[in-house]
Amino acid sequence: MAERSRSFQYNERVFLTAAHLLAALMTLCFAWLLITFGDWLFYGWEKRGLLTACFLVIVEATLSYRLVRHWDATLAQKVVYRLGEAILLGLLLKLVTEARYGFEHFLDNLLAWPFGFGRYFFTGEFVFNLILFFLVWLLATFFAVRLHELEHVEEMFYWGDVQRPYQPVHRKILNLYLTAGLFMILLTGVMRQDFFVLSKPPPRLQADLLILVTYFLSGLILLSLAYFAHLRGKWGYEGAQISRDLASRWLFYGATFLVLLTGVALALPTNYSLLLLDALRLMILWLVAIAQFLMAVVALAFLYLASFLSRLLGREAETLPVDETPPRLEDFAPPPSGGGVPFWETLKAILFWAALLTVVWLALRQYLQANRELAETLQRFAPWRWLRALWQWLRGGYRQARQGVGKAVRTAINRLRALTTPRPARPGWQYLNLRQLTPRQRVIFYYLALLRRADEAGIHRQDWQTPLEFSQRLAQELPENEAHVLALTEAFDEARYTAHPVTEQDAGHTRSLWEQMRVPLQRRKRGRQRTIPS
Amino acid sequence: MTAQYWFLLLVLVIVAATVRGSFAFTVLYLLLGAYLFGRLWLSYSRKKISVRRVLQPYAFWGEEVTVRLEFRNHGLVPVPWIQAQESMPVNLATTREMKRVLAIGPRGHQALTYQLRARKRGYYQVGPLFTLMGDILGLAGAEVGEIGADRLTVYPRIVPMPYLTLPSRSPQGTLRHTQPIFEDPTRVRGKRDYIPGDSLRRVDWKATAISGRLQVKQFEPSIALEVALCLNLNQGEYPSQYRIDTTELAIVAAASVANRVVAQRQAVGLATNGLDPLETSEAMLFIPPRKGRGHLIRILEVLARLQAVEGYPLVTVLNAVSPRLSWGATLVVIAGQADEALFDELFQARRRGQNVVLMLVGRVVNIQESQRRAEHFGIPFYAVQEEDDLTACR
Numbered sequence: 014m015a016e017r018s019r020s021f022q023y024n025e026r027v028f029l030t031a032a033h034l035l036a037a038l039m040t041l042c043f044a045w046l047l048i049t050f051g052d053w054l055f056y057g058w059e060k061r062g063l064l065t066a067c068f069l070v071i072v073e074a075t076l077s078y079r080l081v082r083h084w085d086a087t088l089a090q091k092v093v094y095r096l097g098e099a100i101l102l103g104l105l106l107k108l109v110t111e112a113r114y115g116f117e118h119f120l121d122n123l124l125a126w127p128f129g130f131g132r133y134f135f136t137g138e139f140v141f142n143l144i145l146f147f148l149v150w151l152l153a154t155f156f157a158v159r160l161h162e163l164e165h166v167e168e169m170f171y172w173g174d175v176q177r178p179y180q181p182v183h184r185k186i187l188n189l190y191l192t193a194g195l196f197m198i199l200l201t202g203v204m205r206q207d208f209f210v211l212s213k214p215p216p217r218l219q220a221d222l223l224i225l226v227t228y229f230l231s232g233l234i235l236l237s238l239a240y241f242a243h244l245r246g247k248w249g250y251e252g253a254q255i256s257r258d259l260a261s262r263w264l265f266y267g268a269t270f271l272v273l274l275t276g277v278a279l280a281l282p283t284n285y286s287l288l289l290l291d292a293l294r295l296m297i298l299w300l301v302a303i304a305q306f307l308m309a310v311v312a313l314a315f316l317y318l319a320s321f322l323s324r325l326l327g328r329e330a331e332t333l334p335v336d337e338t339p340p341r342l343e344d345f346a347p348p349p350s351g352g353g354v355p356f357w358e359t360l361k362a363i364l365f366w367a368a369l370l371t372v373v374w375l376a377l378r379q380y381l382q383a384n385r386e387l388a389e390t391l392q393r394f395a396p397w398r399w400l401r402a403l404w405q406w407l408r409g410g411y412r413q414a415r416q417g418v419g420k421a422v423r424t425a426i427n428r429l430r431a432l433t434t435p436r437p438a439r440p441g442w443q444y445l446n447l448r449q450l451t452p453r454q455r456v457i458f459y460y461l462a463l464l465r466r467a468d469e470a471g472i473h474r475q476d477w478q479t480p481l482e483f484s485q486r487l488a489q490e491l492p493e494n495e496a497h498v499l500a501l502t503e504a505f506d507e508a509r510y511t512a513h514p515v516t517e518q519d520a521g522h523t524r525s526l527w528e529q530m531r532v533p534l535q536r537r538k539r540g541r542q543r544t545i546p547s
Numbered sequence: 548m549t550a551q552y553w554f555l556l557l558v559l560v561i562v563a564a565t566v567r568g569s570f571a572f573t574v575l576y577l578l579l580g581a582y583l584f585g586r587l588w589l590s591y592s593r594k595k596i597s598v599r600r601v602l603q604p605y606a607f608w609g610e611e612v613t614v615r616l617e618f619r620n621h622g623l624v625p626v627p628w629i630q631a632q633e634s635m636p637v638n639l640a641t642t643r644e645m646k647r648v649l650a651i652g653p654r655g656h657q658a659l660t661y662q663l664r665a666r667k668r669g670y671y672q673v674g675p676l677f678t679l680m681g682d683i684l685g686l687a688g689a690e691v692g693e694i695g696a697d698r699l700t701v702y703p704r705i706v707p708m709p710y711l712t713l714p715s716r717s718p719q720g721t722l723r724h725t726q727p728i729f730e731d732p733t734r735v736r737g738k739r740d741y742i743p744g745d746s747l748r749r750v751d752w753k754a755t756a757i758s759g760r761l762q763v764k765q766f767e768p769s770i771a772l773e774v775a776l777c778l779n780l781n782q783g784e785y786p787s788q789y790r791i792d793t794t795e796l797a798i799v800a801a802a803s804v805a806n807r808v809v810a811q812r813q814a815v816g817l818a819t820n821g822l823d824p825l826e827t828s829e830a831m832l833f834i835p836p837r838k839g840r841g842h843l844i845r846i847l848e849v850l851a852r853l854q855a856v857e858g859y860p861l862v863t864v865l866n867a868v869s870p871r872l873s874w875g876a877t878l879v880v881i882a883g884q885a886d887e888a889l890f891d892e893l894f895q896a897r898r899r900g901q902n903v904v905l906m907l908v909g910r911v912v913n914i915q916e917s918q919r920r921a922e923h924f925g926i927p928f929y930a931v932q933e934e935d936d937l938t939a940c941r
Binding site for chain 1: 577578581625648683776
C-alpha cells in the first residue's frame, strides 16, 4: 500500500468525499420525508428550521463517529462521551424548538422548568422532534460506520480472511439503503391514504416524488461507488494491477447508466385510468379493427380485379336502383361519446399495463433463476407444469409459424431472383481435362491428387498443417519416398504461392513425381483395407 | 441481488397497486431497472467480448517470450470492468502472477502483455485465462469466463561443440576427411597424368582428348555422417540423487550433438526410451536420420518434451535401433553409466559396421573403468560433467 501513487490516493479521497456527501444527501432526504410526514400528521406543527437542524445533526453524527472510532480511549470514556453528546444535542434541540416561537416564549418555558421539569421540558412537540432527530442521527451514524468500512476495505479483506468471513461492504450499504428506503415508501404510502380524517390533505405529489427519487438515485450512485471501492480493495488485496483509466471510465459509465435509467423511469407511465381487463378488451378491439381494415383493403382489391375481368369479358355490372330520397342530417351525426375513453388515455393505460406486466414477468424470471430450489419445487407443482406445457406449446406454434413464413418468403425471393438473374452457361463437359489446364494448374492438380490419395491411404492432412508440415508427416509415413514428397511439395509451393513461371517441363516433372508416389499410396490403401474388418 | 431487494420491490408493487401513486411506480421502475438493465448489460457485454492470446509457440533456451492478450469489445455498450487472471507456467514466469483489471469502451480493444523467460526446456501450457465481469452496481452478480490454454515448447539448451568430430565408415559422403581412406567419386579435386595401375574408371576422357595425354580424376576423401543419437532416459539407469540434473544434461548433450551434425549438413536421428507426452503409442521413440534444419527442429521439439521414466533398458533400445541404421552410420550413445551389457551391445554394433561413440553424462560412478573399457573396445569416449564440458569435446 505504501507505494501507491499520489493520483491513486487522490482518486480514493475524491471517491470517499463523494460517498460521504451522497450519504448526507440521502439522510437529509430521509429527514425531509419525516418532516413532511409530521406536517401531514400533526396539523399546525411548526417545522421551520428543522431541516437545517437535521443537516447539522448529520454532520455531527458523522464527525462524532470518526472521532470515537479513532479515539484511543477506554469504553467507559466513550460511553461518557456519548452521554454528554446526547445531553448536549437534547439541549440544543430544546433551544431550537422553543426559540422558533420567540425569545420570550423560550424564557417563559425556561422559568417554568423548576415547577415541573418533565411537563415543561418534554413537551409533545419537543418529544416528536427528539424522535425525528434521533432517527436522523441513527441513520447518519449507520452510514458513517459503513463509510468507515469502505475507507478501510482492503484491511477488511485482510483481517476478514484471518478472523472472520468478510461480508462485502457494498452489501451492507445496500441493506441499509433498502431498509431506510422501505421505511420512506411506507410513510409516503400512508400519507396517500385517507386514514385520518383530521389530517391535512396529502402533500403535493411532486414533492415526495422528488424526495424519493433523489434518495433512491443517490443511493444507487453511492452503491456504485461502494462497489467500486469494494472491488478496488479486493484487487489491491489480491495484487491485481488496475488500469489507469478504470476509475474515470467507471464514473462516466455509471453516470450515463443512471441518467438513462432515471430518464426511462420518469418517462414510463405511472398512473392508469383503465383496469387491466378493460385495457386488454380495448386492445383486442383495436386489433380486430386493424384486421377488419386489412381484410377490407384485400377485398377491395379483389373486387376491383373481378370487375376489371368482367369488363374484359364484355359483361357490364348491373346498375342498382338508386334511392332518390335526400339524406337526413341526423344520419351524419357522430356517435354519442358518453362512456367512451379518449384515445390517448387508452394508449397510456395499455403502455402502463404492458410495462408493469413485463417488469413483473422479468422479476419473476430473474428471481426463479436466482433461486433454483424454488424453481425445482415449482416444477413439481402440477398447475405450474400445465402452464409451462401451455407456454411451450404456444412458443412451439409461434416458432413453426415463423419458420414457415420465413421459408415461404425466402422461397419466393429466390424464385424472383432466379427470374431476374441470367443463368450461367452450363459447361458441356463436367470432367477435368488435364490438357486444357495450364502447367501451373497441372502442378496444383497433382498435389491435390496426392492429398486425396494420401487421405484414402489413411494419412489425413489436418486443417492447420501447412504443405511443408504435411510433407514432413508424409515423409515420416513413407520414408522411401521422402525425396519425391518434398520435391512435389516444393513444386506446389512454387506454383501456388509464387509468381515464378511454371513451364511444361516443371509440370512433366511433377507428374513423374506423382506417378512415383501413387504406387506406394495405393499399396498402403489396399493394406489398410485388408486390416479394417468389413 | 439480496432478498431485501426483492422484498422492497414486492412492497413497492403492493403500495403501487393500493395507492395508485406515481411515486411507487417511479421508484419501482428505478430499482428494478437498475437490476434488469445491469443484468442485460452484463449479459450483452459477455457475449460481445472476445479474447485472443498471441504468442510464438516455440522458444529457444534463454529467449524471452512475449505473450499478448487482446481483448476486443464488439458491442456498442462498454464493458465497465473485466478482471483477467492468466495461469502461467511457474518455470517460465517472470512475475508472481498476471492479474489485471481493465475497462473497454464500445467497439474498443485493449491489450495486455507479459513476458515469459525460457529458463527450462519443456512443453508448457500457457493459460487458461480466467475472466470476471460485472455491472457497476454489484446487483447483477459477476460472470466468470475461461479462455483455453495455448502451448509453448522451449527447446533444450544448445551448447556449441565446434571441435566435435564423429567418425564414419561410409565410403561415400559429403565431408572431407583428413585421412584419405575413402574417396568420393562425386567430389573431383583435380586431374593428373595416368600412372600404370590406375583404374580405367578414373580416366577423364574429355581432358585426355584436350591434352592429348591420358588424364585421371583425383577425388577428395570423405566420410558420411549419418548419426543416430541414442539417448538413455530410463530412470533406473541414473543415480537417484542426481537423476533430474543428469537426465537434463543428457538431453542438452543430445540437442547439442544434433545441432552440430546438422550444422555440418549431415543426417541425424534420435532414439530414446524417454516418454513423449504427445506420443500416444507406448512404443520406443525413434526418429530416423534426416538432414536439414526442419528435421533438427523436429528433434529439438521431441527433446523439449521428453521425460525420464521407468522405461526400456538402454540395451533394448540399442538392440532395436542398430539394425535399422545403415552400414557406416555413427551411433552416439548418451547415458549416465555404462555396464558390461552396454559394452557388449556397442561391440555388436561395431561388428555390424557402425561407428559407436559413448558419451557419459553427469557424475558417473567409476568413470575410469568405463573409459578403460571403451578404449579396450576402441570406442571413442566422452565424459560430460557439466554443460560447458560439451564445448571442449573433440
